[in-house]
Structure formats: C-alpha cells, structure tokens
Amino acid sequence: MNARFNHVKADAHWQRVWEEQGSFHADDTSAKPRAYVLEMFPYPSGRIHMGHVRNYTMGDVLARFRRMQGHEVLHPMGWDAFGMPAENAAMEKKVHPGDWTRANIAAMRGQLKRLGFALDWSRELATCEPDYYGQEQALFLDLYAANLVYRKESAVNWDPVDMTVLANEQVIDGRGWRSGALVERRKLSQWFLKITDFADDLLDGLKTLDQWPEKVRTMQENWIGKSQGMRFRFALDRAVGDIDGFEVFTTRPDTLFGASFSAIAADHPIAQALAANNSELAAFIEDCKRTGTAAAEIETAEKKGFDTGLSVTHPLDPTWKLPLFVANFVLMEYGTGAVFGCPAHDQRDLDFARKYALPVTRVVAPSPEEADAPIHDEAYVGPGRIVNSRFLDGLSVDEAKAAVIARGEGEGWGTGTTVWRLRDWGVSRQRYWGTPIPIIHCESCGPVAVPKADLPVVLPEDVSFDIPGNPLDRHPTWKHVTCPSCNAPAVRETDTLDTFVDSSWYFIRFASQPDDQPFDRATAEKWMPVGQYIGGVEHAILHLLYARFWTRALERIGKIGVKEPFTGLFTQGMVTHETYKDPAGQWLSPEDISNGVVTATGEPVTVGRIEKMSKSKKNVVDPGPIVDQYGADAVRWFMLSDSPPERDLEWTESGIEGCWRFINRLWRITEPGEPAQGQDKDLDRKLHRAIAGIAADIDALGFNRAVAKLHELTNAIEKASPSASRDAAARALVRLVAPMVPHLAEEAWARLGETGLIADALWPKHDPALLVDDEVTIALQVNGKLRDTLVAPKGTDRAALEAMAMASDKIVRSLERAAPKKVIVVPDRLVNIVI
RNA sequence: GCGGGCGUGGCGGAAUGGUAGACGCAGCGGAUUCAAAAUCCGCCGUUGGCAACAACAUGUCGGUUCGAGUCCGACCGCCCGUACCA
Secondary structure, X not given: OOXXXXXXXXHHHHHHHHHHHOOOOOXXXXXXXXXXXXXXXXXXXXXXXXXXXXXXXXXXXXXXXXXXXXXXXXXOXXXXXXXXXXXHHHHHHOOXXXXXXXXXXXXXXXXXXXXXXXXXXXXXXXOOOHHHHHHHHHHHHHHHXXXXXXXXXXXXXXXXXXXXXXXXXXXXXXXXXXXXXXXXXXXXXXXXXXXXXXXXXXXXXXXXXXXXXXXXXXXXHHHHOXXXXXXXXXXXEEEEOOEEEEEEEEOOHHHXXXXXXXXXXXXXXXXXXXXXXXXXXXXXXXXXXXXXXXXXHHHHOOOOEEEEEEEEEEOOEEEEEEEEXXXXXXXXXXXXXXXXXXXXXXXXXXXXXHHOOXXXXXXXXXXXXXXXXXXXXXXXXXXXXXXXXXXHOOOEHHHHHHHHHXXXXXXXXXXXXXXXXXXXXXXXXOOOOOOEXXXXXXXXXXXXXXXXXHOOOOOOOOOOOOOOOOHHHXXXXXXXXXXXXXXXXXXXXXXXXXXXXXXXXXXHHHXXXXXXXXXXXXXXXXXOOEEEEEEEHHXXXXXXXXXXXXXXXXXXXXXXXXXOOEEEEEEEOXXXXXXXXXXXXXXXXXXXXXXXXXOOOOXXXXXXXXXXXXXXXXXXXXXXXXXXHHOHHHHHHXXXXXXXXXXXXXXXXXXXXXXXXXXXXXXXXOOOOOOOOOOOHHHHHHHHHHHHHHHHHXXXXXXXXXXXXXXXXXXXXXXXXXXXXXXXXXHHHHHHHOOXXXXXXXXXXXXXXXXXXXHHOOOOOOOHHHHOOOEEEEEEEEOOEXXXXXXXXXXXXXXXXXXXXXXXXXXXXXXXXXXXXXXXXXXXXXXXXXX
C-alpha cells in the first residue's frame, strides 16, 4: 500500500478532458438554477502569485460545489490589463506596454490553466483590448449624455523636474520617486463622475447587502460619511476685494460659543486674493502646496496656520470677533473650505490653539461638576450638557445643534444641511496605458463627445517612453482631429480613464459580451447580480464602491435592471511567508537558503517576521515550480487548509509536504478492493455528518473547517474494519473532496468504475436520521468549573440529569458537604451546581 | 491623523454564552527497513504530582453572567484602507 498519486499524468489528462468536453462552459439558456461565482480579476503583472492561487482556489471550490448541487454556474476569468506598471516596464525595459501586458497575460493564463480551475475560458476578456475599452467608451458617453460626467479643476502631484503627474504611490517623502524633486500640488482641469448624486442611495443600499462582511459595510458607510451639520456665513470685518464674507460648514454648531478662531483653506478664494498683496501669505500658501494630495500625508503633516490679520464676526454676537487664519489642515474639497475652530471639543483645533495661543473655552460638560473643568492636552468629544453658552446652557448636544440651526434659519444667517465625506470620482489620468476618454476639444464648441459610430477611440501603438509624461500628448498625429460638431480643427482629450472604471463593469461584460454593444440587457440580467464575489479586503472601499456606483448609474439610465452588482462578498486574507536577511542586513530569497545558512557563502541567516509576500522583501514563492513538484491538487489543498480564508495564510514548505502526504492517503483509501459485507453504524453516522457538515462549511466559505472534517472522515475510514459501510464511505469521500482536489477525484472516480465525470456528478445526499446521536456527554460543573462528565440518553429530562449529577463521586467530593444554592440544567449539555 | 479589522499551545487554527485546544504542521518515542525514504502505532498547553488529580491558561486590565475565547468598557501590539498602486 505505497501507491503514489501520479499528478503529472492526471493533471494534464483531466484538464484536457474538461476542455474537450466544455465542462465549465456556462449556458445562457440553461433552465437550471444559476450561480455566478466571481473572483476579482488579476492585474497581469507577469507571474501568478500565491495570493491569486488562494483567491481562485476558493472561488473554484465554490463554483464546483454549486455545479454538484445542480446549478448552472458562471465562473469566468479575465485581465485588469491597463495600469501604471506596464508604463514603468516600458521605461525600464524598452518594451511596449501592450507587448509586455499581452505576454504577461499569455504566461499567467498558462499558469492558471495548470491549476485546473473550472473556468469558462470562452468568456475571457482583457480590458486593454479595443473590444472591451471601446464598449467602456460607449458607456462613458451614455453617462455623459445623462449629465453624470463633468469637468472641474482638481489637484495632482506635479514633479517639476520630470514635468509629469505622479501617483500618490510615486511620491516618497514628498519627492518624486525617479527625479527626487520636491513634489508640488498643481491644479488641472479633469473629468469627474457624479458619484455624490448617488451618495444617499449607495448608503441605503448597504442595508440590503446582508451577505457582505459587516466590516466592509461599516467602512463604506464611514467613507460615504453622511453628516448633519450647518452652513453659515461669517462676515469679514474688512472686505477683501468685493468679498465681504464666506460660508463655513460645521458638524458641531452646538459648540459655536466655544469658537476661538476661523480658518480657510490655502486655495480658498479669500486666501488667494489676500496673497496677491501679501508675499508672506503667498509664501505660506506655496508651502502648503508642498504637501502631496494623499489624505494620510495632509492629515499627519504638522498643523500650520497663517494669521491674516482679518477677523470675522461671531454670528450669535456682533461684538465678538474671531481671528481668521489660513490653515494647511482645512481642505477646499470638503464642506466649504472654511471652518470655525472650537479647541475645547476638537483635537485638531486644540493642537492649533495651543500652538497659536488662542483661547480654549469648554462648552460641553459630561457632568454638572465638570462645567468649568479645564481642558488640558485632550479635547472633550463625548456627550454631555452645554455650558458657558448663553441661551444654549443646559441643552444636550443634539438639542443645542437643533437650537443653533433654528436660530440661524430664523435670523437668516445659516441653514441646517447634510454633507457627505464622499467626493465626486475624478477619472482623468495623464497617462498612456488606459482607456482613451472619448471626447474632442473644440475651440468654438468646447468639449464634444466622440460620435458612437467613431468608437472605439483606439490607443495608437507608435509611442515612445524615452521622456516622462503622457505620450498621447506629444504623438504627432493622434490627437489632431476635426470637431464632430463644426468640422473645425480640434484636439482629442489625451487623458485616459482611471483603471477603476475598467473594473467597474467587467462582471457585466462577463455575463454578456456582444460585439455591437457593451452587453445585452436580457442576457446580463440572467446572471447578474454576482452571487459570490471574492477578493482582497484592500478593495473594501474604492473598487467595490465604484462598481456599486457604476451599476446604479447604468440602472438609472435604463441600461440594466440591477442596482447592487454583488449579492455576496467575501474578503480573503493574504498569503505570507517568513523573511530572511543575511549578516549585512540584505533581504534573502528562500531559494538562496539551505539548512539555515546562505547557500552561496555559508553565512548565517537571520529569520525575520512573517510578512505579505512581496518582491521588495524577497519572500515570494512562485507557485509554478510548486505545482510542478506536488501537482495542482496539493497546492489547492494547502490554500484551503488551516487558516480561515479571511485571515492571512503562511506558506510553508512543511505545510505543502503535509498536503502532498494527504493527497496520497486519499489516493490509497479510495483504491477499489474486494467488496466487503456488513454495516458499520458508527461510520455511517460519521459519513452522513461529514456530508452535511462539509456542505454547510463550503456554503459559508469555511474551507479550513471543511478540510478538518475531511481529515476526520479519512481517519475514521482508515481505522474502520472492512464493511459495506466502509466501501460506501470511501466512494462518497471521492465526491466530497472533488471541489477541492478535482484531478485526484476524477482519477479515483474513473478507477472506481463510475461513469461520466465527477465534474458532472452530484453532491451526495445525507440521511438526516443519521445526524442525531442517541447518547450525549453531559458536563458536570460546580460553580462553573468542570468536575466530571457523564453519558446520558439524548433528551434525558432535567430532574433525571440533576439526580445523575448528584450521584457523581467527583461532584460529591467537590461540593464538600455544602448545600447547593441553585442548580442550572441545560438538557443534553450540562449541569452546573452553584454553592 | 482618521476609518476598519485581528490577537487562543512550539506553529496554523477549532469551539450556537455551556467539557478550551477538534483537525493539521513541527517535535518526541516505537514498529517496519541492512540503512534511509515512504508507511503504520503512540505521546504531545504550562506547573506540581509515581499516579489519581489539582492549580494556572485564549494580548493586558476591569465589568456583566450560575457560567466568558465568545458579550460590554479601557488599554497594548500588529495588519488593511485613506480617493492617482491594483
């Protein structure tokens, strides 16, 4: 009994059979119940990494399981093929982004196929091909026509040496990653999608997503950030040009009597106007521009202000003047770009007030005794009653908010209002490798949509990356066209679309991909929404929110009758690995190490922490050679074992060895022998419990629990004496492991003489009668501590259980003659005696 | 800074508020073998004890409860996101 599973032969054979038979082709016309299982499509970076393998293995198990439950399954794959890395490769390796990307796709497709995923490859798509992005341009024009697209000025990171726009990722410590130049914020005219039109709708929709992780819904809710607040006007004590006041927004009108200053953004019109005659302020504004556009950077930067010397009038007291600052932490994009500062009840305002020696007045007290308690280093942001606030004194925070809003509205200087943290989606990118925005700029007509008949607007291939910047901009002919509206000479928009646009509708295109339109509504609606979407939690906000928005926008303009694209969402953890360093502190790859020393030099190796696999830390394990050595099934099994799918999974050599051993145990245990006779009731129970339990686990994506149950069942079958029950259990086991290790399952299925493919077999049926035990173990506790256990018939009544407990020697000893004060009996579970 | 999450043996983890540590990995002991690999059997939270058993134990501190890994509060540590990485 030492037979080994021949994965080399089996993997290739069954993968060919599935392909020849079109086993995983999704039939649009099927009458079966449908299941749409989708994993987030990969960026074609070059090679498949373990994170992909884990993601696609999970989806594959679910897809195959749904097939076994009799569903018609759509399980497609494609490529999120536009993006920055292709342009970086073009600069570094002198290859065209298209050639680089398509070569990567070919390589990665080959790697994916070797893992035996049950994918409908006939629906494969790549976002960088005109047949995809051309349809995306058509959708963009539909949204444009529906007035959901507009243009406005917006800040980008500008590298003044390379003369190019930088992504936040390309700004390292305030400097351009290539040039090293100090980055500045610069405003450009850019295209925006009106996601804020859908803010309320996107927020409400979250309530319906009960198959999404709570954490993702919470994150999206906070990101959308609906807040009730107040807008009101501050009058300036002295006009700046023709501006005599400005609007501020606050979520805390209740703290208005605690105000000690007012602040505006560096790019606020008043700041701009004042700077014209004030070189010091102009310099301060320039300084503010040195911070990049990333929120984390802006928020953690030192809070700085510039006292304009002007003051504003407190709206509730015309004699009360507040100094006006320009401050780097006030953002033009949020609210009105102007705030009032209440240091006692806002940490940022408190830090600012301490720095510029401004008054700090408490106006909210958690208790009457603390009405005049001084504020030290920490602002008080909790609930309480209003103090030191004239007509507001004694009100709760919420009552005071309402009172101030009522007063403002009555006197005409302010209004209650709703604001959103969510901002409109800027989709313009000053880059080549993306979907061209189908707009033509004409001197007399302004921006004009490219007629749909002229789509796709195809990216030119003859471009160079010798110098930084967008090659579309300097292409000799591409952008020069005539205006579709007046025929005068005009120029194309040279910005391309954010790649998040590409990933905002690919799941609809998978469901239906005609040549002449983005999708056929009726066919798309057969499959949509996606039943189970699986991907990394890093997409919890942006991608998932944009996809929800895009789908809703299509619904609003009548393109599809689906509002929420993903009914079920699962966010899986990362694949991690130990890190290693040599004595010089340089990162080492696992291949450079043998027996704990550097292979080449014999130097000792320092084992570092376990981290996400990344090129920079050299702890990446390429799935390719692993699949060669152990086969697809062992790798798939590893991806599902041990770690819960939502948590990180550490790749280990010993772990994959263990998986390989288990594959071979499965292979041996399913070997057909002489049929045995007789029933093994105990094994029957274990089998039927496994059938039901594993199905429930896969349904809940609890793959690690399903794996543990398969181990237990395997152990039980191995230990059991020959019987008809044992033969049946081994035969059923093949079907139970089929979604996870499909190659071995097909091979074993054929060896057992079954007809047809296991890929087309149904999930075994469990007998509910066999799930129930006749006897249960009862825990006996004294004061909640376990003292003994006993076995009783299931359903034994409370009195009998109590009597049995009292009869236990160990319980009697533990009671030490004390009289029970109370006895708690949970039938079929425990007896707890309280003394 | 802000938003979200996670924390259980040497390691990954299991556990409808009800016997903490299922299952796997590693380790140790044994069988088989000329030897090894493979395979099979057994042990395996810590401390004390020959043992029966007892005490301790789910990041830290506190609370609710007959009973807390699970619920509540505070804290510590790590991870993810932060709108131009995908």
